[in-house]
Amino acid sequence: MGYRSNSFASNLRRKNSNIIGVIVPRLNSSFMSDVIAGIEKVVNNNNYNLIISQSLETMKKEASNARAMLNNRVDGLLVSLAYDTTSIEHFEPFIKRKIPVLFFDRIFEHEQYPQIYIDNFKAAYEVTDHLLTQGCKRIVHITGNQLRNVYAERLRGYKKALEAHHVDFDEQLVIINDLSAKEAVAATEAILKMDPLPDGIFTVNDVSAVSCIQVLKKAGIKIPEQIAVAGFNNDPAACVIEPNLTTVNYKGYEMGEAAASMLINHLADRQDLQQTHSLILRSELIVRESSRRK
Amino acid sequence: MGYRSNSFASNLRRKNSNIIGVIVPRLNSSFMSDVIAGIEKVVNNNNYNLIISQSLETMKKEASNARAMLNNRVDGLLVSLAYDTTSIEHFEPFIKRKIPVLFFDRIFEHEQYPQIYIDNFKAAYEVTDHLLTQGCKRIVHITGNQLRNVYAERLRGYKKALEAHHVDFDEQLVIINDLSAKEAVAATEAILKMDPLPDGIFTVNDVSAVSCIQVLKKAGIKIPEQIAVAGFNNDPAACVIEPNLTTVNYKGYEMGEAAASMLINHLADRQDLQQTHSLILRSELIVRESSRRK
Numbered sequence: 001m002g003y004r005s006n007s008f009a010s011n012l013r014r015k016n017s018n019i020i021g022v023i024v025p026r027l028n029s030s031f032m033s034d035v036i037a038g039i040e041k042v043v044n045n046n047n048y049n050l051i052i053s054q055s056l057e058t059m060k061k062e063a064s065n066a067r068a069m070l071n072n073r074v075d076g077l078l079v080s081l082a083y084d085t086t087s088i089e090h091f092e093p094f095i096k097r098k099i100p101v102l103f104f105d106r107i108f109e110h111e112q113y114p115q116i117y118i119d120n121f122k123a124a125y126e127v128t129d130h131l132l133t134q135g136c137k138r139i140v141h142i143t144g145n146q147l148r149n150v151y152a153e154r155l156r157g158y159k160k161a162l163e164a165h166h167v168d169f170d171e172q173l174v175i176i177n178d179l180s181a182k183e184a185v186a187a188t189e190a191i192l193k194m195d196p197l198p199d200g201i202f203t204v205n206d207v208s209a210v211s212c213i214q215v216l217k218k219a220g221i222k223i224p225e226q227i228a229v230a231g232f233n234n235d236p237a238a239c240v241i242e243p244n245l246t247t248v249n250y251k252g253y254e255m256g257e258a259a260a261s262m263l264i265n266h267l268a269d270r271q272d273l274q275q276t277h278s279l280i281l282r283s284e285l286i287v288r289e290s291s292r293r294k
Numbered sequence: 295m296g297y298r299s300n301s302f303a304s305n306l307r308r309k310n311s312n313i314i315g316v317i318v319p320r321l322n323s324s325f326m327s328d329v330i331a332g333i334e335k336v337v338n339n340n341n342y343n344l345i346i347s348q349s350l351e352t353m354k355k356e357a358s359n360a361r362a363m364l365n366n367r368v369d370g371l372l373v374s375l376a377y378d379t380t381s382i383e384h385f386e387p388f389i390k391r392k393i394p395v396l397f398f399d400r401i402f403e404h405e406q407y408p409q410i411y412i413d414n415f416k417a418a419y420e421v422t423d424h425l426l427t428q429g430c431k432r433i434v435h436i437t438g439n440q441l442r443n444v445y446a447e448r449l450r451g452y453k454k455a456l457e458a459h460h461v462d463f464d465e466q467l468v469i470i471n472d473l474s475a476k477e478a479v480a481a482t483e484a485i486l487k488m489d490p491l492p493d494g495i496f497t498v499n500d501v502s503a504v505s506c507i508q509v510l511k512k513a514g515i516k517i518p519e520q521i522a523v524a525g526f527n528n529d530p531a532a533c534v535i536e537p538n539l540t541t542v543n544y545k546g547y548e549m550g551e552a553a554a555s556m557l558i559n560h561l562a563d564r565q566d567l568q569q570t571h572s573l574i575l576r577s578e579l580i581v582r583e584s585s586r587r588k
Binding site for chain 1: 313322324326327328330334335341343344345346347348362366504530531534536
């Protein structure tokens, strides 16, 4: 094997592997595939290699993936947490060995782990405020597991906007599910049985919002006149569904680039991760026909 | 470092790394993210690790990715070729070292490389035959670089179906572009200037078909009555666009699983890759409203 550059062997001597590990809930969502593409570009341009794995939304798989990453001697790890992760003990062996672990999107508040996210509270506040300004009074909020910062913060933003508009919070209008298209169909069928009907729906992903709109239209509901709908992420489908979907432009590719750059700069001693700690990326409300009444 | 299982060091002794490499054109397409998710699941379940990279559609980057994979001592490589790859010399070092390289989807006919694909000729024949059966006589075909088997085979299928229906092939009706949404908009604007207008459009991906439908609708064209439209891949957007899109159900997740299984079985000496050589997966025409006239 002498004629092939044996980079792992030399990495062992240098005590680094030039490998960045990534653990995400699922690889096949529009948002996450954009994130991974952004990460890969930066990693590859810096002559690192990228090992990826998916937790399939369970803490058990996430912990097992973390062990594999450790055994593979990754130089650093980028993580977006699984749906049901309650503890991050499985990342402690990295901290002990001074291998940086950076959380992005679905983060875990902990002083030893730097984080990259958007201001989910503000984004959800803006969506809800927009719906209220369009005249909505009874807004259903479809969201995910409140263990995850992204969904807890968005619920907080929803509540705060209601408060600012002097609209009482009604727990009956909050639906928590796994955010799949299938569960959105079931949620919308439940919404159609509500009396009185709500006049707005704010879902925390576009997959759910698109399914909602499809079910509402089949039931003869006029969007946005009877029910205004807003989503989150700005998936390509947001501009395909009719009416086009109001949503939050959450730039996955840019988040991937930022996360990989932050980690690689740290590994190259150009950046102190603890000092930076948190990087909050910009997101923006995009108003389209699904909620524009005026 | 003694207390951490040093798998790369022991891999060096065992002369394998338990790493599978993947090189794809782009990670952020709906089809490719499904493929990667399928590959990751099988690779992870078999205690291999997955290194991924994207060629960003250029042979130059693909060759550089291949060198990195070789230096990383991957046990095997899964490749879907870039848009402009004209030679696969950059994979020869793997063959010399008896490291299996398996092509999937965008393959290269070569006896030393096993391949996984769908019958693109048959799938395109069925789409075109369907459009002709619905009464279309002038069908525009929007396709990609004919260097790639997937697009060359689909053009062959299109031509063969025309022939079977005694419709003359008209080169003016074949548009070759990079298959982006942007190019599909430009292509559709050119189509709208054709005199007479075509009565059918068959695109080799759904991204293009969705853009075509959007532009045609804005121009007041009735789909499928005036122009019937069919795509390829069965992206989620196919069931969001109105009218819903006729397309070919191309199962990316299953292709990823099959490619990873084939490679891992070979590495475990359970399968002779040269003997299997080609695996042709099933695909199926799904007829929806965008082309259903009868």
